[in-house]
Amino acid sequence: MLKAIGLRSVDELFEPIPAEYRLSRDLKVPRQMAESEIVDYFRQRSRENGEGYISFLGAGAYSHYRPVIIDSLISRGEFLTAYTPYQAEISQGTLQSIFEFQTMICELTGMEVANASMYDGSTAAAEAVMMAVRLTGRRSVAVARSLHPEYREVLATYATHQGMPLSIAGFAENGRLNLADLEKSITPETACVLIQSPNFFGTIEDVAAIAEIAHRHGAMLVVSIAEAVSLGIVEPPRAADVIAMEAQSFGVPLGFGGPYCGVIATREKFVRQMPGRLVGQTIDKQGRRGFVLTLATREQHIRREKATSNICTNQALVALMVNIFMTVYGKVGLRELAKQNLAKTAYAAGEFAKHNRVLFAGAPRFNEFVVQTSEDSSAINNRLLGHEIVGGLPLKRFYPELGNAALWCCTELTTRTAIDTAAALVPHSEGLAQPANDENVAEVAR
Amino acid sequence: MNHGPRKATRHVNQNEGLIFEKSSDGKAAWKLAPLDVPEVDAAKLLGSSERKDLGNMPEVSEIEIIRHFTRLSTWNYAIDLGMYPLGSCTMKYNPRVNEAVARVEGIANGHPYQPEKISQGALQILKTLSECLIEITGMDAITMQPAAGAHGEMTGLLMVRAYHHAQGRPRKKILIPDSAHGTNPATAAMVDYAVENLKSDSSGMVDIAALEAQMNEDVAALMLTNPNTLGIFEQQIHKIADILHAKGGLLYMDGANMNALVGKVRPGDFGVDLMHLNLHKTFSTPHGGGGPGSGPVAIKKKLEPFLPAPVLATRADGTLGFEYHRPQSVGRVRAFYGNFGMFVRALAYIQANGPDGLRQTTEDAVLNANYIRSGLEGTYDLPYSTPTMHEVVFSDKLQVKKGVRTMDIAKRLIDYGFHPYTTAFPLIVPGALMIEPTESESKEEMDLFVEAMKSIAEEVEEDPQTVLDAPHSTRVSRLDETAAARKPVLRWKPAV
Numbered sequence: 001m002l003k004a005i006g007l008r009s010v011d012e013l014f015e016p017i018p019a020e021y022r023l024s025r026d027l028k029v030p031r032q033m034a035e036s037e038i039v040d041y042f043r044q045r046s047r048e049n050g051e052g053y054i055s056f057l058g059a060g061a062y063s064h065y066r067p068v069i070i071d072s073l074i075s076r077g078e079f080l081t082a083y084t085p086y087q088a089e090i091s092q093g094t095l096q097s098i099f100e101f102q103t104m105i106c107e108l109t110g111m112e113v114a115n116a117s118m119y120d121g122s123t124a125a126a127e128a129v130m131m132a133v134r135l136t137g138r139r140s141v142a143v144a145r146s147l148h149p150e151y152r153e154v155l156a157t158y159a160t161h162q163g164m165p166l167s168i169a170g171f172a173e174n175g176r177l178n179l180a181d182l183e184k185s186i187t188p189e190t191a192c193v194l195i196q197s198p199n200f201f202g203t204i205e206d207v208a209a210i211a212e213i214a215h216r217h218g219a220m221l222v223v224s225i226a227e228a229v230s231l232g233i234v235e236p237p238r239a240a241d242v243i244a245m246e247a248q249s250f251g252v253p254l255g256f257g258g259p260y261c262g263v264i265a266t267r268e269k270f271v272r273q274m275p276g277r278l279v280g281q282t283i284d285k286q287g288r289r290g291f292v293l294t295l296a297t298r299e300q301h302i303r304r305e306k307a308t309s310n311i312c313t314n315q316a317l318v319a320l321m322v323n324i325f326m327t328v329y330g331k332v333g334l335r336e337l338a339k340q341n342l343a344k345t346a347y348a349a350g351e352f353a354k355h356n357r358v359l360f361a362g363a364p365r366f367n368e369f370v371v372q373t374s375e376d377s378s379a380i381n382n383r384l385l386g387h388e389i390v391g392g393l394p395l396k397r398f399y400p401e402l403g404n405a406a407l408w409c410c411t412e413l414t415t416r417t418a419i420d421t422a423a424a425l426v427p428h429s430e431g432l433a434q435p436a437n438d439e440n441v442a443e444v445a446r
Numbered sequence: 447m448n449h450g451p452r453k454a455t456r457h458v459n460q461n462e463g464l465i466f467e468k469s470s471d472g473k474a475a476w477k478l479a480p481l482d483v484p485e486v487d488a489a490k491l492l493g494s495s496e497r498k499d500l501g502n503m504p505e506v507s508e509i510e511i512i513r514h515f516t517r518l519s520t521w522n523y524a525i526d527l528g529m530y531p532l533g534s535c536t537m538k539y540n541p542r543v544n545e546a547v548a549r550v551e552g553i554a555n556g557h558p559y560q561p562e563k564i565s566q567g568a569l570q571i572l573k574t575l576s577e578c579l580i581e582i583t584g585m586d587a588i589t590m591q592p593a594a595g596a597h598g599e600m601t602g603l604l605m606v607r608a609y610h611h612a613q614g615r616p617r618k619k620i621l622i623p624d625s626a627h628g629t630n631p632a633t634a635a636m637v638d639y640a641v642e643n644l645k646s647d648s649s650g651m652v653d654i655a656a657l658e659a660q661m662n663e664d665v666a667a668l669m670l671t672n673p674n675t676l677g678i679f680e681q682q683i684h685k686i687a688d689i690l691h692a693k694g695g696l697l698y699m700d701g702a703n704m705n706a707l708v709g710k711v712r713p714g715d716f717g718v719d720l721m722h723l724n725l726h727k728t729f730s731t732p733h734g735g736g737g738p739g740s741g742p743v744a745i746k747k748k749l750e751p752f753l754p755a756p757v758l759a760t761r762a763d764g765t766l767g768f769e770y771h772r773p774q775s776v777g778r779v780r781a782f783y784g785n786f787g788m789f790v791r792a793l794a795y796i797q798a799n800g801p802d803g804l805r806q807t808t809e810d811a812v813l814n815a816n817y818i819r820s821g822l823e824g825t826y827d828l829p830y831s832t833p834t835m836h837e838v839v840f841s842d843k844l845q846v847k848k849g850v851r852t853m854d855i856a857k858r859l860i861d862y863g864f865h866p867y868t869t870a871f872p873l874i875v876p877g878a879l880m881i882e883p884t885e886s887e888s889k890e891e892m893d894l895f896v897e898a899m900k901s902i903a904e905e906v907e908e909d910p911q912t913v914l915d916a917p918h919s920t921r922v923s924r925l926d927e928t929a930a931a932r933k934p935v936l937r938w939k940p941a942v
Contacts (some may be wrong), residue, residue, distance in 0.1 A: 001813060001814075001817050001889055002599050002774065002813070003823075004817060004820060005813075005814060005816050005817055005819075005820040006820070007816075010809045010812075010813060013812045013813060013816060013833075013835075014710055014711075014810070014812070015833070016678070016679040016681055016708070016722055016832075016833045016835070017679055017681075017711050018681065018683070018684065018716075020712060021589050021683075021684075021712075021715050021716045022711055023710055023711055023712060023715075026524075026709075026801035026802070026805075027581055027582060027630060027708075027709050027801045027804060027805070027885075028581050028796055028801075029578045029581055029796055029800065029801055029804065030574070030578070030581070030800065031800045032797070032798070032799060032800025032801075032802060032803050033797040033798065033800070035798070037797075038543055038794050038797050038798060039543065039547060041547075041797065042547035042550050042553060042571075042790065042794070043550055044567070045550075045551050045552070045553065045567035045568070045570055045571055046550040046551055046552030046567055047552060047567065048552070048559075048564075048566045048567035048570065049552035049553060049556045049564065049565060049566065049567030050552060050556060050560050050564035051551050051552030051555075052552075053560070053564065055560065057557045057560060058558050059559055060781060060782075061557055061558050061559070061782070063555070063557070063842065065872070067475070067476070069475075069508065069511060069512060071549070072512070073511075073515045073519075074734075075545065076516065076519045077523045077524050077525070077526030078513075078519035078520065078522040078523075078526065078527070079515075079519050079522065079524075079732075079734065079735055080524070080526075080540065080541050080545075080732045080734055081526045081732055081733065082522045082523060082525075082733065082734070082735045083526040083530065083532055083535060083537060083733045083735070083736065083865070084733070084735065084736035084737075085735060086522070087856070087860070087865065087866050088861060088922070088925045088927075089524065089857070089920040089921075089922055089924065089925070090521070090522065090523035090860055090865065090917075090920055091516070091522055091523035091735075092522070092921055093518035093519045093521040093522035094518075094522055094735035095522065096462075096464070096518055096521075096737070097515065099464070099936075099938065100464060100466070100938070100939070102466050102467065102937050103502075103937040103938045104503060104504075104938055106937050107500065107501040107503050108501075108503070110901070113936045113937065114936075114937070116736070116739070119593035119597060119738075119780060120593065120595060120780060121780060121781065122610050122778075122781035122885055123593065123597070123779075123780055124782055136812075141858070148781065148785035150778060150781040150782065151781060153777055153778040154778050154779060154781060156778075157604065157754075157778055157779055158883055159778060160777065161523050161607060161637045161638055162636075162637070162638050163638065169673065171644065172462075175481075175640050194720075201638045203548040204492065204495045204846065212521035214620070232497055233488055233492065233496065233497050234496070234497055234501070235492075235494070235495050235497045236497065237494065239556075239817035241732070252555060253549075253554040253555060253787070254554070254555050254557050255548075255553070255554055255555075255556065255786050256553070256556040256557070256565070256568045256782075256783065256786040256787075256840035257558030257782025257783045257784070258558075258593070258738075258780070258783070258784055258785040258786050258787065258788075259593070259737075259738035259740075259785040259786075259787050259788060269688055270647060271934065271936070273472075277736065278936055279936070280930040280931070280934045280935055280936050280940075281930070281935040281936075282925050282926045282927065282929050282930035282935075283925070283926055283929070284922040284923040284924060284925050284926070285923040285924055286923060286924075288922055288923075290922040290925045290927075292925045294927065294930040294931050294934055294936075295488075295931055296931075296936060297626075297739060297931070300596070300628040300629050300631075301627075301628040301629075301871075303628075304628045304631040304632055304641075305634060305635035305641045306630055306635070307628070307632040309632070309636065310596040310597075310599065310600060310629050310630050310632035310633040310635075310636050311594075311596055311597075312594065312596045312628075313594040313595060313596065313736060313737045313738070314736055314737040314738075315728065315737040315738045316595075316734050316736035316737045317732065317734025317735060317737065317738060317740075318737070318738055319737075320734075320735065320900075324511065324515065325516075326503065326556070327465055327475070327504055327506065327511050328475045328476050328508070328511060329475075329476050330469075330474070330475070330476070330503050330504050330505045330506065331469075331477075331501075331503035331504065332474065332500075333474060333476035333478075334500055334503065334504060335497075335500060335727050336476075336478055337476070339486070339488060340478055340481055342486055342488060342491060342492075343481055343483050343484065343485060343486045343555040346482055346483075346486050346491060347483035347484060352473065352616050355939070363855070364491060364492045364493060364495050368526055369911050371454030374470070381561060382561075384521060385561065385563065385564065390560050390561065390564070392559070393559050397770075398933040400922070405537075412478060412479070412779065413745075415482060416482040416483050417482075419483075420785050433497065441550070441577075
């Protein structure tokens with residue numbers, strides 16, 4: 001090949017690089033390893049990473065069963081090793097599957113349009129807020145304190161550098177957004193109210209009441225959904241103007257935090273301000289149905305500095321996992337799956353409430369609940385680790401006002417035995433004990 | 447010798463409707479374990495928040511799902527099917543061992559909030575990869591949090607902003623060459639910087655005189671892709687860095703084209719202050735039909751205080767953990783720690799190559815691009831004769847005379863069994879054909895490609911209509927994109 005291009009050595013190809021910068025030594029990276037060694041290396045790391053532990057962690061990353069056909073299908077090279085489907089004629093597989101994904105996300109969220117995915121739930125929420133800022137021409141944002149704390153941090157990063165002031169609305173005794181606080185945090189400059197439902201504590205918000213307040217002030221309502229499985233049995237936030245979702249629960253491995261799958265869904269009239277790729281239906285020269293990336297005039301490769309967002313690469317392969325998961329469970333399975341989550345969590349909350357205080361009774365919850373103890377949550381978790389159990393997420397870092405509190409999560413994979421074992425290992429908190437009052441929930445839930 | 451379209455073949459063209467069109471009541475592909483806790487009454491627990499109906503969600507069986515997606519997959523082109531010469535996209539082979547190790551249980555199922563004590567495996571992967579990338583780029587520190595290249599750009603510019611702010615002199619502008627990728631100006635706008643265009647000179651490189659004239663104390667940084675999108679190494683790079691640094695500006699490098707440099711030269715050594723990498727380009731993680739990516743940002747020491755929180759740290763007892771208290775941090779850019787699954791794959795790639803392999807990968811990538819350049823020079827117009835690194839940009843100047851444009855040639859290439867090259871980019875070359883073969887292609891595959899491109903050039907002369915109507919061998923012909931945008935149909939709806 002060198003001969004064909006008239007060169008004597010490969011080094012000549014690198015002559016454009018000034019000699020003083022050319023590297024004349026080996027990179028200090030691990031030596032070349034055989035495939036067997038690479039596999040051994042990662043198996044070893046896996047053993048140091050909680051392999052086989054039972055976990056009660058949720059908080060924006062949920063452990064649900066992943067049907068095996070997800071990996072069978074996404075491992076097909078035609079999906080795995082394809083690029084973004086800009087060349088529609090040889091990308092119909094990816095395009096049609098995204099079209100189906102967009103449709104199912106619309107069905108589940110009650111929205112009219114959904115994009116092809118965003119990086120994750122946190123950045124989707126920030127982008128949804130920026131969308132509301134563009135649509136309303138207003139600049140500030142009212143954010144629920146019960147929004148995932150790391151989502152709030154991400155939003156703060158995006159907002160700070162765009163001069164978007166944030167105000168925070170607290171939560172009430174029952175874990176729901178404090179509506180009086182919300183009223184106070186809205187000004188005539190508020191572009192949108194951003195909440196999460198089920199919120200960070202697992203509590204389902206009264207979305208209609210919040211929407212009424214936001215809309216009365218001319219602000220939009222953006223709802224973040226971090227636990228997608230809730231959509232099987234919890235009424236979607238239909239009163240929202242934009243939904244920013246994290247779809248990890250739908251068949252995406254926990255993977256130590258990523259890659260996940262954000263999505264934005266909204267009303268048709270807002271679509272031209274929606275960031276991210278969109279697939280639309282059209283026809284070819286012979287009139288056959290086909291699919292293309294569309295409304296690209298919103299995007300950076302066309303609009304450059306005038307684009308709705310700088311987003312380019314999204315999460316297509318992860319969206320395909322989500323798509324397959326939604327297809328597997330479908331209309332009936334998703335509800336049954338969600339119902340099992342509800343049952344496990346109701347049982348677990350009841351068990352913990354026998355000897356400790358389960359906070360935020362009095363409002364409906366999905367698959368998470370907060371347990372307050374007299375002992376420090378991390379100390380409790382250290383004891384549980386000895387039994388290969390990962391307890392609930394200690395909340396002191398995010399919500400110091402809750403004292404010794406931890407966020408516990410149960411899914412369809414959590415066994416009764418695991419719940420009983422964990423509940424028994426959390427010591428009795430004498431002064432705090434109170435009976436479970438889930439009986440009251442129905443009437444409080446309007 | 448003309449073999450005609452050698453690789454062209456029709457797909458096994460199963461007609462496959464939308465999944466919703468196959469749905470009927472009672473079909474199911476799921477089975478839940480029996481409930482081991484008491485049943486609950488959803489109405490009682492959820493009250494008015496209970497959902498009763500899931501609308502038009504499909505009901506299908508498992509074999510239908512397998513066939514549905516398998517059939518859809520056959521309508522895709524992919525690296526696994528052949529050369530994918532998309533310039534600036536680095537469509538290299540995605541090793542399967544990467545996929546295998548990303549699925550090892552403790553790695554695939556690790557929860558981001560599990561205690562550090564039982565996360566040492568994941569943290570060790572994070573640390574080792576970070577160290578490798580710091581060494582490869584010649585920088586001092588890195589954040590792995592950004593989810594993709596454009597996200598890395600944003601993170602980088604936030605650090606630029608924080609740096610100037612800390613210096614007590616916030617700045618207003620970012621300089622961006624006219625050959626840059628569209629994400630660069632979009633990112634600058636997103637973090638509230640004004641964008642100023644920087645001209646290229648006649649050799650396709652940054653116009654040094656223009657840079658000198660435009661550089662002042664309002665300029666926060668120059669965003670430079672190197673090699674640039676013409677596949678040309680900025681030979682005056684040291685001068686560019688000096689001009690910026692003399693006026694207190696920073697040099698940001700878009701690492702999209704790092705596949706031309708790994709193991710041969712390090713951006714940190716030629717004056718770059720910060721840069722992002724695309725693990726899904728240079729480090730072989732799969733593109734997956736458009737993501738997930740991963741866009742780590744490597745930086746020089748002076749930018750370290752501004753890294754997104756949390757930052758990986760080694761504790762006194764030698765264990766690894768996250769440090770959250772970073773008062774000067776730009777903040778968090780993503781929940782959790784980034785696209786960890788991509789880190790696993792990138793590290794496996796580095797291990798499979800080692801120092802020798804990484805260097806040879808770069809040499810092969812550059813050699814391959816030059817081989818294609820020499821094969822097609824003369825047949826296609828080469829607007830810049832400056833030496834080529836990992837990709838080469840031609841133009842359709844010779845073919846336009848027959849009314850055939852770069853997109854038409856690209857579509858005809860499909861009939862020859864190849865994915866098109868990047869069309870109409872960079873913007874400074876009218877009718878660009880941007881070709882990046884990567885190191886993955888053999889001489890045999892590239893010979894087929896060159897032959898196909900030459901054959902298309904002949905067709906342009908003899909029978910341009912065949913090229914204008916291409917592709918002829920795909921499941922669908924050219925699609926009406928104008929209609930799609932004018933009256934968008936973005937979801938399926940049941941027939942009423």
